[in-house]
Amino acid sequence: MPDTNDVLVRAANVTKVFSSRAGEVRAVDGVTLEVHRGETLGLVGESGSGKSTVARLLMGLQPPTSGRVLFDGHDLATLRGRALRTTRRRMQMVFQNPYGSLLPHYSAAGNVMEPMRLHDKGNKESRRAEARRLLDLVGVSPRFADLYPRQFSGGQQQRIAIARALALQPDLLVCDEPTSSLDVSIQAQILALLLDLRTELGLTCLFISHNLAVVERLATRVAVMNQGVVVEEGSTAALFHSPQHPYTRTLLSAVLPVRGGV
Incomplete structure (x- = not known):
């Protein structure tokens, strides 16, 4: 496991609670997660498991209700002015719906x-x-x-x-379900592109998906979320060949893993 100096972004016991008419919703509950320099961390789980909320917290797009998010050792909540602007340019995001995220005019x-x-x-x-x-x-x-x-x-x-x-x-590229709205053949092309870019540019990536088969292709390490909690984390090979948590085993049994090259 890389040492602390190799950690680019870290969520430390982070919780996010949203208020609604039905009461409080705990979308993320005490998550501690690290993304190391040069790796691709896959964050997987069903819709509503808290994956996208974690992404927004790590990007500083939403403040945590409790806990801290540190980017390159700096607490995002304490950054102001030029320091915040400088950090912002070091982290970028690719969203699920490309047309909705692009400027149409x-x-x-x-x-x-x-x-x-x-x-x-x-x-x-x-x-x-x-x-x-x-x-x-x-x-x-x-x-x-x-x-x-x-x-x-x-x-x-x-x-x-x-x-x-x-x-x-950027130092960190966060991809939030970047292929889920695309046809299967186009998904393969985008995944191949991301693999090439990761190698060519040495990117550090957080790749979020509900599809373990996609993450198997791209990630070097995987964290599994269920109901706002990280239930299992490990290298891609270990997690796919010997899952420890019942929820992870359920996810693996529900999808057909993709093998071989693109």
Whole structure:
């Protein structure tokens, strides 16, 4: 197990409680979780298990009700001003619905350029050149850089969303069900792309999915959530070949693992 210095982001006994008309909902309950530099941690569980809430907590998009989230040793709750802005650019997210997350009135290049503009990275010409490079990196021809999201297929939209997430050269890439809205054949293409990018760029990733078969392909380590709690955690090989928790065994028996290369 890597030492503490290799931990990029850590949730320390984190709980998140939401208020509703029916009362309080404990979406995350005392979760402690670490993502180490250079690894891909798969976070799996059924819908409603708390996976996406954990992602938003680790990204600092929501404050925990209790506990702490530390990024590179710094408590996100204590960051202000420039320190918060600097940390924000080091963590990026790819969402489940690419069309819903892209800016519809911006071109493909414009979507990729926007994070660079917001963080004062380069000038307009250098940002456009970098956007075209990133589009090409994720498999979208720069010839189509001036087309709008609605003019692309769902798979191509997700590639644009990934290019945008890479625009600030983040240390952490959080992928929240990035393939679940896509056709199976397109899912395979996006997974292959993420595998290639992880190797080429040395990314640290948190990959969230309800599908263990998908996570088996991508993750180096897996954490399993059920009802807001992490019930099991371990290397991908160990968890798939010798699951310890009954809930993990139930998940594994419900899906057909994907084997072999893409």
